[in-house]
Amino acid sequence: xxxLTLYREYFxxxxxxxxxxxxxxxxxxxxxxxxxxxxITIWTTIEGLNQYVYGQLSNxxxxxxxxxxxxxxxxxxxWKYRNRKEVNWKEYQAVLKxxxxxxHVAPEVFSIKKVEFKxxxxxxxxxxxxxxxxxxxxxxxxxxxxxxxxxxxSNNRFVTVLGSELAKRLFDKENxxxxxxxIDNDVYLVIGVxxxxxxxxxxxxxxxxxxxxxTFRRVYGMHRGLRISVMTDYPEQIEDLKDEVRGxxxxxxxxxxxxxxxxxxxxQDMLSDLYKKLTSTLFAIVFIIxxxxxxxxxxxxxxxxxxxxTERTREIGIRKAxxxxxxxxxxxxxxxxxxxxxxxxxxxxxxxxxxxxxVLAQMDITTGVSLTSIMIGFGFSAFVGITAGFYPAYKAxxxxxxxxxxYDQ
Amino acid sequence: MLxxxxxxxxxxxxxxxxxxxxxxxxxxxxxxxYVAIMGPSGSGKSTLMNILGCLDVPSSGKYILxxxxxxxxxxxxxxxxxxxxxxxxxxxxxxxxRANALHNVELPLIYNGTPRNERRQMAEQALDRVGLGDxxxxxPNELSGGQRQRVAIARALINNPSIILADEPTGNLDSKTGExxxxxxxxxxxxxxTIILVTHEEYIAxxxxxxxxxxxxxxxxxxxxx
Numbered sequence: 077x078x079x080l081t082l083y084r085e086y087f088x089x090x091x092x093x094x095x096x097x098x099x100x101x102x103x104x105x106x107x108x109x110x111x112x113x114x115x116i117t118i119w120t121t122i123e124g125l126n127q128y129v130y131g132q133l134s135n136x137x138x139x140x141x142x143x144x145x146x147x148x149x150x151x152x153x154x155w156k157y158r159n160r161k162e163v164n165w166k167e168y169q170a171v172l173k174x175x176x177x178x179x180h181v182a183p184e185v186f187s188i189k190k191v192e193f194k195x196x197x198x199x200x201x202x203x204x205x206x207x208x209x210x211x212x213x214x215x216x217x218x219x220x221x222x223x224x225x226x227x228x229x230s231n232n233r234f235v236t237v238l239g240s241e242l243a244k245r246l247f248d249k250e251n252x253x254x255x256x257x258x259i260d261n262d263v264y265l266v267i268g269v270x271x272x273x274x275x276x277x278x279x280x281x282x283x284x285x286x287x288x289x290x291t292f293r294r295v296y297g298m299h300r301g302l303r304i305s306v307m308t309d310y311p312e313q314i315e316d317l318k319d320e321v322r323g324x325x326x327x328x329x330x331x332x333x334x335x336x337x338x339x340x341x342x343x344q345d346m347l348s349d350l351y352k353k354l355t356s357t358l359f360a361i362v363f364i365i366x367x368x369x370x371x372x373x374x375x376x377x378x379x380x381x382x383x384x385x386t387e388r389t390r391e392i393g394i395r396k397a398x399x400x401x402x403x404x405x406x407x408x409x410x411x412x413x414x415x416x417x418x419x420x421x422x423x424x425x426x427x428x429x430x431x432x433x434x435v436l437a438q439m440d441i442t443t444g445v446s447l448t449s450i451m452i453g454f455g456f457s458a459f460v461g462i463t464a465g466f467y468p469a470y471k472a473x474x475x476x477x478x479x480x481x482x483y484d485q
Numbered sequence: 486m487l488x489x490x491x492x493x494x495x496x497x498x499x500x501x502x503x504x505x506x507x508x509x510x511x512x513x514x515x516x517x518x519y520v521a522i523m524g525p526s527g528s529g530k531s532t533l534m535n536i537l538g539c540l541d542v543p544s545s546g547k548y549i550l551x552x553x554x555x556x557x558x559x560x561x562x563x564x565x566x567x568x569x570x571x572x573x574x575x576x577x578x579x580x581x582x583r584a585n586a587l588h589n590v591e592l593p594l595i596y597n598g599t600p601r602n603e604r605r606q607m608a609e610q611a612l613d614r615v616g617l618g619d620x621x622x623x624x625p626n627e628l629s630g631g632q633r634q635r636v637a638i639a640r641a642l643i644n645n646p647s648i649i650l651a652d653e654p655t656g657n658l659d660s661k662t663g664e665x666x667x668x669x670x671x672x673x674x675x676x677x678x679t680i681i682l683v684t685h686e687e688y689i690a691x692x693x694x695x696x697x698x699x700x701x702x703x704x705x706x707x708x709x710x711x
Contacts, residue, residue: 079598081595081598081599081600081601082595082596082598084601085595092583092584096583390579391581393579394579394580394581395592395596396540396564396567397538397540397567397573397579398567398568398573398592398593398596398640399564399565399567399568399569399593399596399597399644400564400596401560401561401564401565401596402560402561402564403561404564404596477540478535478540478541481540481575481579
């Protein structure tokens with residue numbers, strides 16, 4: 077009760093002090109405001125970005141690995157990778173037959189072709205040649221019609237499944253299934269349309285067509301490099317799966333035990349690791365900038381509190397004469413400093429949050445209020461207030477009541 | 486005895502030089518006394534007042550206030566004693582300029598943790614007692630000098646202290662207002678309060694029942710009026 081009475085008084089005193097010097101309080105808190113705004117802006121942006129990027133990366137699936145010529149993240153000598161052999165059909169067959177931990181294995185080839193339907197001609201459409209397993213390894217499922225089947229693949233049929241965006245561009249609202257389209261110079265029957273995956277940084281991920289890999293190879297040549305995607309139903313076994321696939325590949329390529337792999341096994345982790353690395357650097361830089369403005373803001377608060385203590389020497393004397401202890405005076409001035417900086421912190425949180433949302437909106441990302449960022453904003457500003465306010469408050473608490481009462485204003 | 490002072494001395498250190506302000510003072514003041522302390526500047530009057538008011542501690546000697554040995558107390562204990570046992574009235578009023586009369590008066594109660602409602606009530610009563618019942622929400626700059634000093638007296642009374650210590654309470658007031666203030670002190674004395682008045686004005690000191698004169702750090706005379 078006693079404590080409560082006192083603290084209520086402290087807060088009303090702090091509020092009075094701020095109100096009676098509005099302009100001064102505002103200018104003092106500006107440094108904190110800018111610092112907190114910077115930090116919260118970046119925090120909100122990064123959090124939104126994280127949610128978004130990890131959401132998108134999960135499309136790749138954490139239970140699939142990809143055997144390819146190039147690694148997804150290249151560090152060091154590009155030419156080392158450039159001179160590697162392409163992954164070939166024989167190796168795909170070996171992985172398909174020998175890897176026991178795999179639930180699905182799909183071969184993939186890619187090309188960019190012209191697609192036509194009646195008067196509509198689309199240049200530069202992404203064409204994927206694969207097998208019936210592709211629907212599982214890439215977790216894309218048809219919303220209309222069906223996916224390509226084993227028969228489509230073994231009979232090299234001229235059938236195709238379209239991404240939702242491509243289907244929309246070719247047929248608009250018309251039904252796509254059953255129509256015939258031209259890819260390059262060949263006619264294909266549309267047998268299905270895939271579910272929408274959405275955009276990734278403004279780029280549609282649904283603007284492609286899948287055709288049976290045999291058909292693709294017959295039309296475009298047998299010696300194109302492949303990508304083999306291998307999926308397990310047990311994500312916790314992914315490392316074992318990787319080892320097994322690696323073993324099969326090495327055996328197939330007759331690599332000496334001391335030789336390096338001359339192929340890459342890629343997985344989602346590599347992208348999320350890369351993303352983490354990039355953003356953590358950005359994070360660090362902005363935190364340093366925000367930190368510097370908080371430091372400057374803190375110095376401003378300390379300065380103004382020293383002025384305030386001198387101006388209010390008489391008040392301190394009066395309070396001491398009627399029974400305020402050192403710790404009473406210390407707490408009063410400390411809370412005043414915290415009040416100034418928290419004010420800046422509060423406005424900074426609001427500004428930073430809005431700025432973060434604005435940045436994310438530029439990238440078509442929406443996100444919710446994050447409690448963490450609010451706590452960080454408050455935490456930082458309160459910390460600066462306490463640190464900067466301590467010395468002036470301590471000085472005030474040490475003043476002699478006799479001399480303070482005699483002090484001329 | 487309310488106040489017992491025995492061979493009390495105070496020496497100030499000014500650089501290399503030691504300046505004695507009080508040299509062996511012995512003094513006893515009982516409950517419900519009305520004492521004036523007089524003396525020219527440099528007599529040690531202010532020093533004695535600071536020690537009596539527990540704003541300062543003696544260099545040597547003993548000071549017992551209401552059975553508390555004050556001479557050996559630390560800062561926190563002194564703050565507690567000032568809050569509980571002493572009510573100050575200053576020449577320059579010393580009110581908080583940003584706070585209204587009511588808030589100024591309740592200030593001592595805040596530091597002893599009296600709950601808000603009780604505090605309000607006590608402060609209102611104290612203001613009524615000094616005749617300022619209609620000026621409760623006025624700030625010091627909206628009050629006349631006499632009214633400000635009444636607020637200060639109400640503040641000094643609120644904790645029901647053992648002594649009311651008034652340091653030149655009429656020094657900043659015209660003589661008519663000064664008389665009004667002195668009448669309040671007389672009333673308070675008759676109501677049972679112990680009052681110590683520090684002044685250099687003879688006619689002000691004559692309101693008291695006992696006059697102690699200091700000179701060069703000694704008590705020169707101590708007369709009780711008939």
